[in-house]
Amino acid sequence: MRMKKRWLRVGMAMAMALACCVPSAATAETEDTVAPGRQLARQAVREDARQLWITADHSRFPLLKEEFGTAPEVTKACLSCHNEAALQFHKTIHWTWIDPNDETGKTGKGGLTVNNFCINILSNEPRCTSCHAGYGWRDKDFDFSSQQNVDCLVCHEQTGTYKKFPTMAGFPVSEPTPFDGKTFEPPNYNAIAQSVSRPTRNNCGTCHFYGGGGDAVKHGDLDSSMFNPSKNLDVHMGIDGQNFDCVRCHTTRLHQIAGRIYSTPAVEERKSLLEDDLTPKIMCESCHGAHPHKANFKANDHTDKVACQACHIPTFARVIPTKMWWDWSLAGDTSRPVTKDEFGMTSYDPKKGEFLWAKDVIPVYHWFNGAIDTLTADRTIDPSREVKVSWPMGDMNDHKSRIMPFKVHRGKTPYDKVRNNMVIPKLFGPKGSGAYWAEYDWTVAVEKGMAYAGLPFSGEVGFVETSYVYPTTHMVAPKEQTLACKACHSRNGRLNNLGGFYMPGRDTVRVLDVGGWSIVVASLVGVALHALGRVFSGRSKRKEN
Amino acid sequence: MSTGKMVKIYLYTRFERFWHWLQALLIFMLLLTGFEVHGTFSLFGFQRAVELHNFFGLSWIILFVFIVFWVFTTGEWRQYIPTTKKLFAVMRYYSSGIFKGEPHPVKKSSRAKHNPLQRLTYLGLTAVLLSLQMFTGFLYYMYNDWAVWGLSFLGLGFLAIVHLACAFLILSFVVVHIYMTTTGHTIGAHIAAMFSGWEEVEEGEEEDWEIRQRR
Numbered sequence: 001m002r003m004k005k006r007w008l009r010v011g012m013a014m015a016m017a018l019a020c021c022v023p024s025a026a027t028a029e030t031e032d033t034v035a036p037g038r039q040l041a042r043q044a045v046r047e048d049a050r051q052l053w054i055t056a057d058h059s060r061f062p063l064l065k066e067e068f069g070t071a072p073e074v075t076k077a078c079l080s081c082h083n084e085a086a087l088q089f090h091k092t093i094h095w096t097w098i099d100p101n102d103e104t105g106k107t108g109k110g111g112l113t114v115n116n117f118c119i120n121i122l123s124n125e126p127r128c129t130s131c132h133a134g135y136g137w138r139d140k141d142f143d144f145s146s147q148q149n150v151d152c153l154v155c156h157e158q159t160g161t162y163k164k165f166p167t168m169a170g171f172p173v174s175e176p177t178p179f180d181g182k183t184f185e186p187p188n189y190n191a192i193a194q195s196v197s198r199p200t201r202n203n204c205g206t207c208h209f210y211g212g213g214g215d216a217v218k219h220g221d222l223d224s225s226m227f228n229p230s231k232n233l234d235v236h237m238g239i240d241g242q243n244f245d246c247v248r249c250h251t252t253r254l255h256q257i258a259g260r261i262y263s264t265p266a267v268e269e270r271k272s273l274l275e276d277d278l279t280p281k282i283m284c285e286s287c288h289g290a291h292p293h294k295a296n297f298k299a300n301d302h303t304d305k306v307a308c309q310a311c312h313i314p315t316f317a318r319v320i321p322t323k324m325w326w327d328w329s330l331a332g333d334t335s336r337p338v339t340k341d342e343f344g345m346t347s348y349d350p351k352k353g354e355f356l357w358a359k360d361v362i363p364v365y366h367w368f369n370g371a372i373d374t375l376t377a378d379r380t381i382d383p384s385r386e387v388k389v390s391w392p393m394g395d396m397n398d399h400k401s402r403i404m405p406f407k408v409h410r411g412k413t414p415y416d417k418v419r420n421n422m423v424i425p426k427l428f429g430p431k432g433s434g435a436y437w438a439e440y441d442w443t444v445a446v447e448k449g450m451a452y453a454g455l456p457f458s459g460e461v462g463f464v465e466t467s468y469v470y471p472t473t474h475m476v477a478p479k480e481q482t483l484a485c486k487a488c489h490s491r492n493g494r495l496n497n498l499g500g501f502y503m504p505g506r507d508t509v510r511v512l513d514v515g516g517w518s519i520v521v522a523s524l525v526g527v528a529l530h531a532l533g534r535v536f537s538g539r540s541k542r543k544e545n
Numbered sequence: 546m547s548t549g550k551m552v553k554i555y556l557y558t559r560f561e562r563f564w565h566w567l568q569a570l571l572i573f574m575l576l577l578t579g580f581e582v583h584g585t586f587s588l589f590g591f592q593r594a595v596e597l598h599n600f601f602g603l604s605w606i607i608l609f610v611f612i613v614f615w616v617f618t619t620g621e622w623r624q625y626i627p628t629t630k631k632l633f634a635v636m637r638y639y640s641s642g643i644f645k646g647e648p649h650p651v652k653k654s655s656r657a658k659h660n661p662l663q664r665l666t667y668l669g670l671t672a673v674l675l676s677l678q679m680f681t682g683f684l685y686y687m688y689n690d691w692a693v694w695g696l697s698f699l700g701l702g703f704l705a706i707v708h709l710a711c712a713f714l715i716l717s718f719v720v721v722h723i724y725m726t727t728t729g730h731t732i733g734a735h736i737a738a739m740f741s742g743w744e745e746v747e748e749g750e751e752e753d754w755e756i757r758q759r760r
Contacts, residue, residue, distance in 0.1 A: 298595060301689040485591040491584050502702030505584045505591055509706055516713030523717040527724035530639075534728075537644035 059194040068189035071172055072135055072148040077193065079147060086147035088255040094133045094155075096144065097121075099262035107262055112376035112424075112453065116326060116389055116411045116468035117212040120377060120424040123452035127428040130166045131207040138169035140452075153187075155203045158195040162187050167428075201227060201237065204246040216320045220361055220407035221474040225319035233318055235478045249282045258282040263371045263393070284308040298485075307368065307402035311483045312476045315360045316407060321345055325356035326411035329463035332440045351437050353412075363405030363472050365495055369394035372469065377422045378455055383415060383464040387422070390468050396500050403498065405472040413466045414442060418458030422466075424449040550748040551730070556658050557742045561621075564612045565739060571605045572715060579712055602682045609679060624658050625668045632661040643728065653746045670718060678711040 058064060063077050079086055089095050097110025106112045109128075114120050121128035122140075129137040135149045136142060143149065151170065153162050165173045165184050173184045205227050211218035216225075231238030236249070251258045259282070284292075288308070291300040299311070316322070321343045331353035341347040345357040371393040381387045394401035415422050426448035429435030436445035442461040450457035488495045489505030496506070557565070578598040581588050589597060616622045634650040639662075642650070651660040659667060681704055684696070691697055726735040730745065738744035 298592075304689070485595070486587075489582075489584075489591050502700065502705055504582055504595075504705065507702065507705075508583065508709075512706055512709060512713075516710065516716075519713055519717045520720065523720040527721060531724065531727070533644050537646070 054197075058196050061194070064193045065190060068193070070174070071151065071153065071187070071189070074189050074193050075135075075148050075150055075152050078152045078196075082152075085152070085255065086150040089133075089150050090144065090147075092255050092257070094255075094257070095150070097132070099264075101263045106376050106378070107374055112378055112455075113262075113374045114377050114389055114413070114422045114424065115212075116409050116413060116466050117218060118427060119413065119422075120449070120453070122424050123426040123449045124428040126167050126169045127213075129169050130164050131210070132170045133207075135170050152196070153192055154206065155199045156196040157192045157203070158197050158200065159188075159192050160202055161185075162192050199245070199247055201246050204250075212323065214323075216317060216322045218323075218409075219470050219474075220316035220322040220363075221313065221470070221472045223317070223320045223322065226474065229319075229475075231478060232481070233475055233477075235476050237474075249286075251282055262374060304399075305402060307404040309471070309473050309476070310363075310365060310403050310405050311487075312479075313363065313405055313472050313474075314477055314481060314483045314487075315362055316405075316472050316475050317359050317361050318475060319359075321357040321359040322361065322407065323355055324358045324361065324407075324409060325354075326352070326409070326413075327354040328352070328414055329412045330354045331436075332442075334440065350440075361407065362494065364408045364469075365403050365405055365498060366392045366469070367394040367396050367398070367401045367498070368392040368404035368406075368471065369398055369401040372471070375422060377424050377450075377453065379422075380420050381415065381422060381464070383417075383420060383462065386410075386465045386467055387413075387415070388469075389413070389422070389466045392469055392471070396498075403495065407470040407472055409468045409470070411466050411468075412463045414446060414461050415464045416446075416458050417460040417462035419456065421455075423457065423461065424453045424455070426452065551745045552748045553743045553745055554653070554655060555742055556653060556655060556738060556744045558619075559742070560615055562739060562742055564608060564615070567608055568605070568612070571601050571608065572719065574601045575605065576712060576716055576719070583709060599686055602679070602686065606679050606683060609675070625664055625671070627665050627668055628661050630661060632665070635660050635662045639728075648747070653744055666718075674711055674714055674718070678708065678715060681708040681711065 063080065066077075068074050068077070075086070091100075093100060093108065096108070098105055098108035099111075102108070102111075109115070109121055112120070112122075118124065118128065125140075125142075126138045133151045133154055134142075135151055151164075154164065163172060163184055164170055165177060166179065172187045174186055176186070177184045205222075205224065208219075208222055209215060209224045209226060211222070216223035225233060226237060228239050229237050231241035236242050236244040247257075249258075284307075285303075290303055292303070292308070293299045302311075323345075330348070332350060334350045336348060336350055338346060338350070339348045341355075341357055343357050343359065346355055347357075348354050369392075372390050373393055374390045375381070375388065392404065392406065394404075413422065414425055423446045425436050425442065425445040426434055427436045427445065429438055431438045434441075434444045434448035436442065439445070443459060446461050447457055447459070483494075486505070487493055489503060491506060493506050495503065575598060578589065578594040578601065580586065581594040582591065582598055588594070616625075631651050638647065638650050649660075651657075653660075684691075684699070685701075685704055685708055687694070688701060691699060726739075727733075729735040729738075734745060
């Protein structure tokens, strides 16, 4: 008996010790294992490391000290040494504006793809191609095989003075030209050419922050606030933090820049930069690995289904409001003045219609495999419901898909009421050209645009509600501002539009909840009645006694 | 037989009391955090509730292994052999006799700590309900390894429903169990016994219904 008792005491002590062990095992503060890629990235952005691979000082090349009359002459000088650069560049989407993965060659802003903004560039080239990394794309006759028309400077110059004039098809001005309250000066080509270097965020941002013709119009996560963001706005690019340039993540192979465009296939393997320094598709995992959180942290279990961006970008457009709605159907009322909203952003413009802007926007979440499908103007639509002009590819059951946050831009966009397809209007042009912005006549503008694109048009213009998606992947917040679990794991959480799977905290079976609580309540009522019965019978018994 | 005189007997050993109360604490915390994870209310916050739930759940499994080990090595498993003898007498007592001031039809002894109704309840609870709850809970916890284990055919939704259904049943048991502790000769007698190990019972001889079990 004594032996037995002592044994029990030992067992008890063991049980207690074991029970106490579990917490330390479950939330073990194992040394924060820094992903190797992350360490590399930190090394690479060290100030002293930036200079390590530079072997040429362009300010000392005699060739770049000669007089340049025009921009293409500068390109010619560049190509005299970098003799493969233009040929490489010709194959990239920055030059073709056509999705290289689309065999029909119709997808891309240079093709028949329509968007929710100025719709399509065909017949509007001079206005739209001011962001083309080339010179002189003013109409269909642009020579895409010309090496000299590649604009090296817009991506590589570092003076910050190189400006292209908005409506000259990608040319800088040759004499001082006033436009929109500013005067565009002819560039100092010598200083600009001698400054060239790896692209900085100023180079990329010059175009990518102003997509759609203005600051923050298209992307909610790319706008001029990203030139000098705080760490709070973007933990990687923050000038008070890692201070990454765009090209730190958007790695480049023969001028092909890693990034997500159109139907670019989903990544087959999610590998890190350590395994392959030039993965064709850069993603968070490239540096952070597949399990970036502390050991045993539940978030590590989410990375197979949830994109990092979903939790780490709680809202977008956190500094500058982004355009969320564009109603073309209200355009043309020239009696209505241009108005601004509470943010100081244009809310009505007779040329373009009505806009809505928003700040700190909560994204919409979709399954996403890394590819976006887009609508071309030759495809039939169903105007009885919202037309998806672009939409994320991916599916819950596809192991390459993750839940990704998106900016969804909505609007009312012209379409062919009889043939049921989106139309390409001629928007930009002088009086007499039929351009909408010159004459305010949709039928004429669409007729001109569709004829230019070589597409049929019935002659009847209608307006249909459209939506356009942008994956939200920049403006990654510091970890302290990550979404809390409850943002999704609750009855009215952010993922309520995604069905087909069970999510704790969100999903339940009503019958089970009602039935379960009924049993619990019945038990309570049962014991209460029993207790009452005992109380009253006890009293009567006492009386008898 | 019944003399009405009370004697103290040592019924619950130290480890038994320890596991009873630790299990009680774990079940209470698991119900609390589990229903928060389910979205019934907010208390700790979802993340904390999940972490706590996992911690208490794993602790419970470890404790349970010790309990089962103890029950078998000490021979106490005999206390859980189901029997229908006097079962109906006990049921009749709780549904009517108790109101009339009748004595409990089954006396406790160190050889028979549980009346037949308790035996059935505790055996079902331990062998079926709690085991199933721990099993489904552990599978739920290991969700991310299902593919490796070849369990992909299991739906998380299905598992969650079973786990939740068990939780409701356990909660219902807890309600009734706590109430039943008040049915001793004084309101707190049973609870006091579960702390001290000593239970006051009416003096009397061992009854034949459990003697036969001993052999």
